[in-house]
Amino acid sequence: MSSPDEAGSSDAEVQAILARAVRLYAGRVAEREADLAAFPADAQMTATEVMVTVTAMLKAVNLQLFELGMWQTWSGR
Structure with a gap:
């Protein structure tokens, strides 16, 4: 796995991506009222x-x- 610096992402970009992912995930789980795996099986x-x-x-x-x-x-x- 590359570090954020190696990927060319700033700290603010990483924070924004994580915030968006959390909101999307929580919304999807609430919408379905069912469990959704946090990661795909091959995420390692x-x-x-x-x-x-x-x-x-x-x-x-x-x-x-x-x-x-x-x-x-x-x-x-």
Whole structure:
């Protein structure tokens, strides 16, 4: 996987892409009221990549891991 700098993307561009992807994904899941895999089967995402991203996302919206766990329990997701 190339770094954002190698791909020629600025930090702001990466942030905008992630924000758009999150909104699209959340909207699609809410619209269908069903699970949708976060990545295609061949994406080969590593646990480290996912954890780094999820941690940054939770921090950005001031949520703790406990709150995520509670939401998952209450929503059944």
